[in-house]
Amino acid sequence: xxxxxxxxxxxxxxxxxxxxxxxxxxxxxxxxxxxxxxxxxxxxxxxxxxxxxxxxxxxxxxxxxxxxxxxxxxxxxxxxxxxxxxxxxxxxxxxxxxxxxxxxxxxxxxxxxxxxxxxxxxxxxxxxxx
Numbered sequence: 055x056x057x058x059x060x061x062x063x064x065x066x067x068x069x070x071x072x073x074x075x076x077x078x079x080x081x082x083x084x085x086x087x088x089x090x091x092x093x094x095x096x097x098x099x100x101x102x103x104x105x106x107x108x109x110x111x112x113x114x115x116x117x118x119x120x121x122x123x124x125x126x127x128x129x130x131x132x133x134x135x136x137x138x139x140x141x142x143x144x145x146x147x148x149x150x151x152x153x154x155x156x157x158x159x160x161x162x163x164x165x166x167x168x169x170x171x172x173x174x175x176x177x178x179x180x181x182x183x184x
Contacts (some may be wrong), residue, residue: 056085058099058183059128060111063088068110068158076178077104080134087183094183121158122150138145 059075062068072086085095089111098105101118112124119127121172122142129139157164 057112057114057128057131058081058085058087058097059086059124060089060113061157062110063090064168065165066160067161067166071110075128075132076132076181077093080133080177081131082181084128084184085153085183091184105118109154116137121147121154123147125152125154 059072061072072113075084087097089095089098095105097103097118098106098107098111101111103111103118103120104129109120110124112119112127114127126140128142129136131137
């Protein structure tokens with residue numbers, strides 16, 4: 055079963071993160087949906103996640119994970135040494151999420167914002183939910 059990552063489709067950092075995940079997920083474990091899409095909004099309702107959450111969301115095993123919990127669980131499925139980041143889940147969530155929240159709050163200022171969501175290239179388009 056595939057896991058689903060919901061991400062901010064107009065955020066340059068979020069787009070770069072999705073491209074990084076695709077590159078390091080050769081088994082195609084992840085599917086993607088932009089938070090701005092209808093399908094993402096439906097998934098947020100289905101998993102009782104507030105629609106205004108300022109986080110990448112991972113839906114895996116019938117649960118939704120936000121912030122650093124999502125990021126670290128994503129790492130578990132990536133190739134290479136990224137898998138080791140999963141061990142950081144032993145750090146209490148408030149401490150992990152502090153850095154995540156700083157980045158999330160400043161992502162547009164530091165990395166910029168697109169006018170609209172990007173269209174995925176044809177070779178990975180099938181991994182994006184619409």
